[in-house]
Amino acid sequence: MSSRQYSATGPAPPATERDWSAKQYAKFLDERTRPARELAARVPLTSPKRVIDLGCGPGNSTAVLVERYPDADISGVDSSADMLAKAKKTLPKLSFGLANLETYTPDDGPVDVFFSNAVFQWLPGQSRIQILTRLVEGLSPGGVLAFQVPNNLSEPSHVAMRDTAAAPNTPWTEKLAHLKKGRDEFPQPTELHDALSPLCSDIDIWETKYFHTMESHEAIVEWVKGTGLRPFLNALSDTEQEGFVREYLARLKEKYPTQRNGTVLLPYPRLFVVATKA
Template sequence: MTTTHTDTGDSPSEVSWDPQLYLRFPEHRMRPALDLLDRVPLGAPPAVVYDLGCGPGTLTRVLTDRFPDAEVHGVDSSPEMLSTAAETAPAARLHRAEISSWRPRHRPDLVFANSLFHLVPDHADILRRTVRALAPRGVLAAQMPVFHYTPWFRLMTKTLEDGGPGGTPLGDPGLRRSLCRRHTSDAAGYYDLLAGPDTEADIWTTEYLHVLTGPDPVWAWVEAAGLRPVIDGLTSAEFAAFRTVYLARLREAYPPLPDGRTLFPFQRLFLVVHRL
């Protein structure tokens, strides 16, 4: 039976999430998580597993299936995501919490964080705290997208700056500044942060070449995640002006192949920290 707890003192995320949008391109979105899971060095089946930022529960379900004897917890700040996760992963225990104040209820053997920490400012202390909370021989496994140099992201911020008719920037300055603020480090930075006498850190990057189908598939991809702060931060009129310009720019940057498919390179950074 799935139980959902709201951790005292936590507030829901300021960014809205739509589970149905996020579930587009499920094979492409799941592949990095499964690749990461295959690199987890567990000497014995874990007893306690946490899926941080569990979203709609797709990976949580994989974890409950992979480790049927484990107590699997899904943690997310979005009530909409948790509602979907309750149906997707009925064997998991679900908790509503902000990652900045989250603490494990039990010492975990595995903490999984799939596409989460790039959304969390100043997450270095959270990573260190999570590693310290692991059970002996426990593992923290995380992956996060690397996107600030990509065409879709640069065009998104440029469209906000260029603005609508008359050249007035769209949204308030705080929105535009927050989008340009990078919360992630490079691989060497995470190694310096997490490697030590009591830990082993395995860190790497991979660029996936996603082959997408359907009309305007890059828009459909970013609408589910990367574009959420823009959707939340603009008025209806501003977003309509933004969408017209941005969509045209995406079509030029990611033209479809003659067969109608669209190539979408997407880089991700992976880290696996093993507590000795």
């Protein structure tokens, strides 16, 4: 589920801090896998020969593809060595490789399905459209690019990250100055349609908003530690991280009411695209 991207304007974290944590990501694996199942169900092909899972993470989305297409040649790529190690352990019969999607081109010719579960949002904003069109161009005629991305930058969970980073007179004010605006918004459906329609015979775009039941506000923190909160925490020392998380948690408690049974509902919108090459 990962691809390398932190900030176009600020310094990247040290190499030792860049990798994703498969263990942290897996804390909410069912919730993270559900969109992959729903995306795979909308891929119109019934018997593709070659399927590649882009940003395969720990292999949860790849396993969905294996279930849907048991006779296909299925492989996965990711930029995280930790994620790939987990994927290889989970699906030892499949091929997994290290790759950066900004430059990735598959070997051995065209592909029938490019599949991606929550990765393209991490790519640099100015190159997303270019990368997506390049992938469609690499498909076999009638092949499919199917992907989903979180569409939650305006949700309180992510607004609170940026507000916490921008809080004045904190130990992290200077270190997180480049993250106050967060990552770039993902292209709108109209932009995606205009970019892909010259290459495609059909484009299916939709949005789904999930309402995940969380045990507590602390559980929301654990969720985003595996994804959106990583660039903020990676730039801080352990002590600074504790202070940042404490203030971030306080903001979450202001934004998300506790349900009568003590749980917290986390709204989580996701954007889905299934594009079929002409």
